[in-house]
Each structure stands twice: as structure tokens, then as C-alpha cells.
Amino acid sequence: MTAEDYDDLLMQSLLLEEIGQSVIALDRGWRVTYWNRASERLYGYAAGEVRGRKITELSIIAGPEATGKEIADTLMSGRTWAGEFWMRDREGRKFPIHVTVAPVRGTHPVPVAVVAVSKDISERKHAEALLRRMSALVESSGDAIIGADMDGTVTSWNAGAARMFGWRAAEALGRDYRLLTTRTDEGFKDEVLARLQTSGFATGVEARWKRKDGNIIDVSLTVSPVFDDDGRRVGGSVIARDITELKRLQSDADKERERLIAAQEIAHVGSIEYDYATGCWWHSEEYVRLIGGASDEQPSMERILCLAHPDDRDLLGDVLRRLEEGERYVEYEFRVLTKRGTVRWLHARARVAQAPDGRPSRLLVTVMDTTERKRAQEILEHQAFHDGLTGLPNRFLLTKILQDLLDRRRPQVVVMFVDVDRFKLVNDGIGHGAGDAVLIQLGERIREAVREADTVGRFGGDEFIVVCEDLGPGDAAAMAERIRAATRDGFDLDGRKIYLNVSIGVAAAGQDDTAESVLSGADTAMYAAKTAGGDRTEVYDLEPANDPEPGKQAIARLDLESDLRTALERGQMHLEYQPIIELPGSKTVGFEALLRWAHPNHGLIPPDSFIPVAEETGLIVPIGAWVLNQALTQTQRWRESVPGAEDLSIAVNISVRQLLDADFLDVVDRAITGSGIDPAALSLEITESVLMEERQLPLDTLRALHAQGVRLSIDDFGTGYSSLSYLKWLFARVLKIDRTFIEELGNDPHGATLIELILGTARSYGLDVIAEGVETRAQLDELIRLGVPKAQGYFWHHPMPAAQVPGWITPSRTGADVSATETNSDN
Known part of the structure; x- marks a missing residue:
């Protein structure tokens, strides 16, 4: 080499x-x-x-x-x-x-x-794989993703762009993008091109663009620049999202919100919304008006608590705590202090809407001004618990106050029963107006003669009650003397002076006494004072050894209970039916079934005498079941056989004792099934005052009856002691106005006002109304004027035996006049 x-x-x-x-x-x-x-x-x-x-x-x-x-x-x-x-x-x-x-x-x-x-070539392969994935993502995107050079020539056009604008990629590539998408505002296309040619970035830009087929769509654009490896601007990309449906929904939502705002203004309902994700609040103008705030004030929990009445801030804090702990719906009432210093009552419903993952998304609160309703309710409750003439507590409130004192075992509770001697002479000789003036003055004088802590009320007629606590025998005698002395000065009646005396009965409560027993004792003592000549005070003797009458009464009570236990099986019980009339005409729409006891020795025994015995002994349960079966079976016969009676309803009285019975739902179900009657034709009546005394009402039973279609009727409405809020949770469907309010029509100027308040309450709760105890044409005419829809009473007919009902139904259904003048001649 x-x-x-x-x-x-x-x-x-x-x-x-x-x-x-x-x-x-x-x-x-x-x-x-x-x-x-x-x-x-x-x-x-x-x-x-x-x-x-x-x-x-x-x-x-x-x-x-x-x-x-x-x-x-x-x-x-x-x-x-x-x-x-x-x-x-x-x-x-x-x-x-x-x-x-x-x-x-x-x-x-x-x-x-x-x-x-x-x-x-690992890096090249990785880059190619990444490019393929990116390309796949771009192609699979629902958005339009478009690339363009500095002149606006399309360099890339994904499947989303083809779907959105209607141009295939082959048609779009190499063309000026401005020829492919047409906006109503032509200057906008040049604006996008300017952004592509600069380093500017824009997102959320909305526009209306035209598709290939000519249809207009709404789009949201994101424009971003594209640079080469040397950092030089070579073009840009445009991401377009079709928001046509979103804009439509948003438009619909805006219209719906406008309609909601208008409806809220009409109904005086405000609303607040809170977005948990953004922490943003929204409120309606009506809400601002309700709270008396300024329209530019943003709502917040701190602001709501600040506006709330000081006594209600703990309540709102409790509501917030319950919502935070997961409750989805809370309903409550509270007061706000407006900027003008006035107090308004608001009824609020708070609801938490949840996101798909279960977390809270929005808090929705609607607020209604219930101030006027509260005031009307206060008036109604005052009228129900106070005498319309004197303004003093009435029989119902007096009884409640007395019973509360006894339940709390207050020391030395004393009741005084005050009655005017020879008061009938005033009414008959001078007139009822003069009698009313005397009663007003007498109430004021008794009030001045007693202590500030004592309660003075009108029991009825010319009878007044004084309820005292912590009053010894000597103090009671002195107070009674002051009351009698206050009446001796005479009463001024339009320049005429008359002189009247009073008789007073005094009773002190024992350890086991009830309100009724103490009142009865004071009443007995008062009659003893009148029997002795009047103008004097008598004290009730609680020792039965000095008076044989209590022993006789106890024996009579035991005999009555014994006879009652066998009355059903001996066939001594029967039902009578009183028609319920639709106003303003005379059409009979139903009957109330009333239990009667024909005793073989004592004759017809009043229900007030034996019903309390039946309830106390528990006999009311089997007797009530018998009444239900008899009434429903008889009513269904009439509905099937008597012309015009196809939709006849029947009202049956029940007691709390029956409601508390574990088999009551089965009893009602068997009676309905056995008779074949429509459950909606049955109305179960329960007296309001008895209802309010019961602390443990079976709400599940009431709810089940309501679900079955059976109606619950509140009898003697207006005589109870509770807030009207119980109407909602008792599932009541019917209110029966107590006869004492009907009696006042034409005499007491407040009588019509009270009935109007009851009607307003009933309408607000969606309840039917029946007036009881109608006896005169004047009362009927006044009820028609007030708009009472239904009534019953002696004006049309006393309770009648079942055999007389078919003969009654036919003329009443044909529109014939069935006033008392035609029907009561035999009663």
C-alpha cells in the first residue's frame, strides 16, 4: 500500500x-x-x-x-x-x-x-405523533378552527368549520376567508384580518355570520397570531363557536325574566339569586321596593341581616345554617326595617338548586310582602278573641287565660262573675243602643276598679268576668266591693242617668280545678247572689259536704255513661240531616249528619250532654265508626236513586279522640269502600277550639285523608285560640263560620267586617266557606252581599230524619224557594 x-x-x-x-x-x-x-x-x-x-x-x-x-x-x-x-x-x-x-x-x-x-428518529416520531393527535383533536372539535396567512388566505379548515359554515375543506383551502363567511357588519371581516396581521389576541368576540346556504348563525370568535421558528408573524388562527342556540336560550331567558319581573311587580313578589360558583348576587326591582332600599345596592347576606328586624336576625341566621347543612327548601317569615323606619312583614321561600354533581349551584329566594295579610290576621284574631262591643277579651280568650294560669299553677287564682241586675229593663225600656252604652261604660268601670295585672272580659250578654292571680280572700272581697261601688254612680245615656246594680260571684281555684269548673263555680255563686236579691257578692263553697247537689250530679253522670255504653246495640241512636245550601240560590249541595240519642226514659238527650261523656270514656270511637258507616251508606243511596242528588256531599263530625285512634284510617276506608261513595263527597268536621287544645295532632293521618280525597272541615271557625297558620299544616279544605258571628249580622257593625276577613283568609288559602246558624232573611241577605258561597241553618230547615231528605232534595235542586216559611211549620 x-x-x-x-x-x-x-x-x-x-x-x-x-x-x-x-x-x-x-x-x-x-x-x-x-x-x-x-x-x-x-x-x-x-x-x-x-x-x-x-x-x-x-x-x-x-x-x-x-x-x-x-x-x-x-x-x-x-x-x-x-x-x-x-x-x-x-x-x-x-x-x-x-x-x-x-x-x-x-x-x-x-x-x-x-x-x-x-x-x-425518536424525536421526529414523537413530533409526528403529537402532530397527528393535534390534527385529530382539531378535526374532532365541534368548533370551527381555521388557519390563515397574513393576507387572509385559508391555510387550514377543519371538519368543524365545514359543518358550521357549509364549505368543504377542498373548497375553502387557498381562498380568502372573507369570501367564505359573510357578516352583516362588513367592517368586521376587515377587523378580523387586522387582528390576524398584528400580534393582537381577541376572545369572546361575537358576530353574526352567513353560511354557504345563506342561513345566519351567531358565533363567538377567538383570534390568535401564528409565528414561525424565527418569531416572525406568518398568519393567525380563528376558533369559531356556534352560539346560535345559546343566544336563543339567552333571549328566551331574558324574555322570561322580563315576564317574571312584570309578574312580580303585579303580585308584589321580589326575588334574589346567588350563584355559588361565581359568588354573584342578583335581585329584582320589586325586591328592592319591598325592603325599602336603593336600586343600586347590591344584595348580600350581610345586607339582608342588616335590614332584618333585630328580633328576627337570629331566625335568618338559623335559616342560613340549615341551608349550609344541606336543606334544599326553607320557608319562613321575618320582618325588615325600611329606610323610612317602617316595619314590613315578608314571607320568603329559599330553594337551593343543585348541579349535576350534587353540589349547590344557585340559591333562589322569593319574597312576598305579607304586611297587609298580617294586619288582617291580627284584626281577625283580635275580633275572634275580643268582644266586638267593649273591646274586652271574650269568652274564648278568658277561658284560655284562666286555663293557662291553672296549667302554670299560679298561686291563688280567683274568678269573679259579674252580672247586671235587671238589665232586661234597659233593653226593653230604652232600647238595645242604650243597653250597649251601659255595657261599654260598665266594662270601663270594672277595668278601673281592678288591678292592672287582672284580666277583665265580657263573657256574653250582660255578664263580665274578672280573672285574678295572687289574690287572697280578703283582697277578693275588697275588689268585689269596689266593682259594685263603681256601678252605683249611675250611667249616662244621652243626658239621661240610670242607676243599676250588679251581682258578683267569686270562686277560688282548687288544685285539681279546670277553667270550666272554676267558671262554673263563679257562675253558681253569682246566681246565688241574684237569688238573694242582687246587689251583693257571694263566694262559691268548694266543699261538696255542704251541698248534696254535686253528689247527685255525679250519680247522674255515672247513669248516663252506663246507658250510653248500650245505646248503639239497643238501637237508640239515629242520624238526622241538615241541608247545606249553595248561595245565592237555594240549591242543596250536601247535608251535615247529626247524631241523636232517643233515651227510653229521658227522651231526646242533647248532644252537648252525651258527646263529652263519649269522648272522655272512649265510646266516641265505636259510635263515630257507626255514624260514618250510616251517613256514607245513606248518602250513596240518595246519590244513586234520588234525581239531582248525584253529586251530593255529606259532612260528618269527628273528635280528636277519633283522629288519635290507631284504626281511624281503616275505619274511614272501610266506610268509603263499603258504601261505594266517592271520597271527595265526604267532609270530616272537627271543632276549631277542640283542635287547638290538642298538642299532638296526628299529621300523618290528616295527610293520608287529604291524599285519599277526603276533605277536612274546621267547624265553629273563629272561636279558636291559635294563629291561622294551622290551616296549612292541617290540610283544611273547608271553614265553617261559627253561628255567633252570624247572630251579630245586622246588630254589630263589626260582624260583617269579621266575616269579610274570614272570607279573605279562606280565599288566600284556597278554602271553601260555609256559614252556620242562619235563621233570618236579613242574615241571609247580608251573607249573599258579602259573597259567602254556602250556608246552613234553621232558616231553611231543622235537622230532618233520613226519610224526609228525598222529598227535600228534589224541590231544592229545581230552584224552588225552600225558605223556612215553607219547611219549618212542623218543627
Whole structure:
């Protein structure tokens, strides 16, 4: 070998060592004869470790096997193979290469050696895979993703753009994007181009663009610049999202909110909304008006608590706590202090809306001004518990106050029963107006004669009650004397002075007394004072040994109870029916079933005498079941056989004792099923005052009856002691106005006002109303004027036996006049 040839070989060797690609030479037996530095770096083997070893011994070939066979066949045929192949380094890392494998034949037809030149293409493969994924994401996106150069020529157009604008990619590529999307505002297209040509970035830009088919869609645009590797601006990308449906929904929501605001203004209902995600509040203008605030004040929990009445802030804090603990619906009432210093009552309903993942999304609060209703309720409750003439507590409130004192075991509770002597002479001689004036003055004088802590009320007629606590016998006598002395000064009646005296009965409460027993004792003592000549005070003697009457009464009570236990089986009980009339006409729409006891020795026993005994002994449960079966069976017969009676209803009185019975629902169900009557035709009546005395009403039973379609009627409405809120949770459907309010029509100017308040209450709760105890044409005319829908009473008919009902129904259903003048001649 010449020196020149050696120099050439040395240069070639140096070049192969420094080249950046792996160069491997193999002899005919696939043994490594050359392994440059790039191969060492790529595979992790030094040249000295691999030279002379078969390439297969190094485990650097990762396949696939089919490609390896293809390479071998190509080389054996004397051709060069180039392509991609997978290899593995010393640590086992698998990576792709691009390799060129060439045979070295020399003078032989069969290759005597092989030279492989390869390069790691892992980064290129990764970039290609990333590009494919990005391309797939772009193509699968529901948004339109468009690329454009600096002149606005489309360089990319994904499937989303094709769907959104109607142009296929082949139609769009290479065209000016402004020819593909037409906006109603032509200047906007130039604005987008200007953003593409600058480094500006814009998002959330809304526009209305035209599709290929001419339809207009609403889109939201995001425009961003695109730079080359040198940082030069080469174009931009536009992401367009179709918001047509969103805009429609938003428009519908805006219209709905406008309608809601208008409706709230009409109904005086305000609303507040809180977004848990954004922490943003919203309130309606009507809400601002209700609280007396300013329209620019933003609502917040702190602001709501600040506006609330000091006494109600703990209530609102409790509401917030309940909502935070997971309650989804809370209903409550509270007061606010307006900027003018006035107090308004608000009824609020707070509801938490949940996101799909179960977390709270929005708090929705509606607020209604109930101030006027509260005032009307206060008036109604005052009228129900106070005498319309004197303004003093009435019988019901007096009884409640007295019973409360006894329940709390207040010391030395005393009741005084005050009655005017010869008061009838005033009414008959001077007139009822003069009598009313006397009663008003008498109430004022009794009030002045007693202590400030004592309660003075009108029991009825010319009877007054004084309820005292912590009053000894000597003090009671002195107070009674002051009351009598106050009446001796005479009463002024339009320039005329009349002189009247009073009789007073005094009773002190014992340890086991009830309000009724103490009042009865005071009443007994008062009559003793009148019997003794009047104008005096008598004290009730609690010792039964001094009076044989209590013993006789106890024996009579035991006899009554004994006879009552066998009255049903002996057939002494029967039902009578009083018609319920639809006003203003005279159509009979139903009947009230009334229990009667015809005793073989004592004749007809009033219900007031035996019903309390039945309730106390529990006999009311079997008797009540018998009444239900009889009334429903009889009513269904009329509905099926009497013309015009197909929709007849029946009202049956029940007691709390029956409601508390565990089998009551089954009793009602059996009575309905056995008679075949529609449950909606049955109305169960329960007296309001009795209802309010019961502390543990079975709400589940009431709810089940309501769900079955049976109606609950509140009898003697207006005589109870509770807030009207019980109407909602008792599932009441009917209010029956107590007869005492009907009696006042035409005499008491407040009577009509009270009935109007009851009607307003009933309408607000969606309840039916029936007036009881109608006896005169004047009362009926006044009820019609007030708009009372239904009534019953002696004006039409006393309770009648079942045999008379069919003859009554037919004329009443045909519109004939069925006033008392025609029907009560035999009663």
C-alpha cells in the first residue's frame, strides 16, 4: 500500500468516526468489523466490546421480524434497503431509526460485507405523533378552527368549520376567508384580518355570520397570531363557536325574566339569586321596593341581616345554617326595617338548586310582602278573641287565660262573675243602643276598679268576668266591693242617668280545678247572689259536704255513661240531616249528619250532654265508626236513586279522640269502600277550639285523608285560640263560620267586617266557606252581599230524619224557594 493510499484510508476512517450517524460494518458471517463513535453513543456498546461479535448476540435488533427478513432478502439480491426499523440499546430502551443498509460485493456475486448507516428518529416520531393527535383533536372539535396567512388566505379548515359554515375543506383551502363567511357588519371581516396581521389576541368576540346556504348563525370568535421558528408573524388562527342556540336560550331567558319581573311587580313578589360558583348576587326591582332600599345596592347576606328586624336576625341566621347543612327548601317569615323606619312583614321561600354533581349551584329566594295579610290576621284574631262591643277579651280568650294560669299553677287564682241586675229593663225600656252604652261604660268601670295585672272580659250578654292571680280572700272581697261601688254612680245615656246594680260571684281555684269548673263555680255563686236579691257578692263553697247537689250530679253522670255504653246495640241512636245550601240560590249541595240519642226514659238527650261523656270514656270511637258507616251508606243511596242528588256531599263530625285512634284510617276506608261513595263527597268536621287544645295532632293521618280525597272541615271557625297558620299544616279544605258571628249580622257593625276577613283568609288559602246558624232573611241577605258561597241553618230547615231528605232534595235542586216559611211549620 502506498503512502498516499494509507492517507486516504486514514481520512475516510476519521470521517466515519466523526459523522453524526451510526455506521456499522458486518462481514459475511454478520460479525461486526466496524463500529464508529456514533454507534457507541446510540447503542451504549464500545467498539472494542462488539468488534468480532455477531450482531445478533448484542440483542440490539427489536424488529419487527418480517422487516428483518425483508432486509436480508434485499441484501442477498445485491440491492440496498432503506427505511425505518426498531432497535434497542444496552439498557433495553427501544427506539426507532432510519437506516440504509448496503451490500459490499467486491469481485464476488454474493455480498462479502454489509454497511448500515442509521439515525435515531425518536424525536421526529414523537413530533409526528403529537402532530397527528393535534390534527385529530382539531378535526374532532365541534368548533370551527381555521388557519390563515397574513393576507387572509385559508391555510387550514377543519371538519368543524365545514359543518358550521357549509364549505368543504377542498373548497375553502387557498381562498380568502372573507369570501367564505359573510357578516352583516362588513367592517368586521376587515377587523378580523387586522387582528390576524398584528400580534393582537381577541376572545369572546361575537358576530353574526352567513353560511354557504345563506342561513345566519351567531358565533363567538377567538383570534390568535401564528409565528414561525424565527418569531416572525406568518398568519393567525380563528376558533369559531356556534352560539346560535345559546343566544336563543339567552333571549328566551331574558324574555322570561322580563315576564317574571312584570309578574312580580303585579303580585308584589321580589326575588334574589346567588350563584355559588361565581359568588354573584342578583335581585329584582320589586325586591328592592319591598325592603325599602336603593336600586343600586347590591344584595348580600350581610345586607339582608342588616335590614332584618333585630328580633328576627337570629331566625335568618338559623335559616342560613340549615341551608349550609344541606336543606334544599326553607320557608319562613321575618320582618325588615325600611329606610323610612317602617316595619314590613315578608314571607320568603329559599330553594337551593343543585348541579349535576350534587353540589349547590344557585340559591333562589322569593319574597312576598305579607304586611297587609298580617294586619288582617291580627284584626281577625283580635275580633275572634275580643268582644266586638267593649273591646274586652271574650269568652274564648278568658277561658284560655284562666286555663293557662291553672296549667302554670299560679298561686291563688280567683274568678269573679259579674252580672247586671235587671238589665232586661234597659233593653226593653230604652232600647238595645242604650243597653250597649251601659255595657261599654260598665266594662270601663270594672277595668278601673281592678288591678292592672287582672284580666277583665265580657263573657256574653250582660255578664263580665274578672280573672285574678295572687289574690287572697280578703283582697277578693275588697275588689268585689269596689266593682259594685263603681256601678252605683249611675250611667249616662244621652243626658239621661240610670242607676243599676250588679251581682258578683267569686270562686277560688282548687288544685285539681279546670277553667270550666272554676267558671262554673263563679257562675253558681253569682246566681246565688241574684237569688238573694242582687246587689251583693257571694263566694262559691268548694266543699261538696255542704251541698248534696254535686253528689247527685255525679250519680247522674255515672247513669248516663252506663246507658250510653248500650245505646248503639239497643238501637237508640239515629242520624238526622241538615241541608247545606249553595248561595245565592237555594240549591242543596250536601247535608251535615247529626247524631241523636232517643233515651227510653229521658227522651231526646242533647248532644252537648252525651258527646263529652263519649269522648272522655272512649265510646266516641265505636259510635263515630257507626255514624260514618250510616251517613256514607245513606248518602250513596240518595246519590244513586234520588234525581239531582248525584253529586251530593255529606259532612260528618269527628273528635280528636277519633283522629288519635290507631284504626281511624281503616275505619274511614272501610266506610268509603263499603258504601261505594266517592271520597271527595265526604267532609270530616272537627271543632276549631277542640283542635287547638290538642298538642299532638296526628299529621300523618290528616295527610293520608287529604291524599285519599277526603276533605277536612274546621267547624265553629273563629272561636279558636291559635294563629291561622294551622290551616296549612292541617290540610283544611273547608271553614265553617261559627253561628255567633252570624247572630251579630245586622246588630254589630263589626260582624260583617269579621266575616269579610274570614272570607279573605279562606280565599288566600284556597278554602271553601260555609256559614252556620242562619235563621233570618236579613242574615241571609247580608251573607249573599258579602259573597259567602254556602250556608246552613234553621232558616231553611231543622235537622230532618233520613226519610224526609228525598222529598227535600228534589224541590231544592229545581230552584224552588225552600225558605223556612215553607219547611219549618212542623218543627
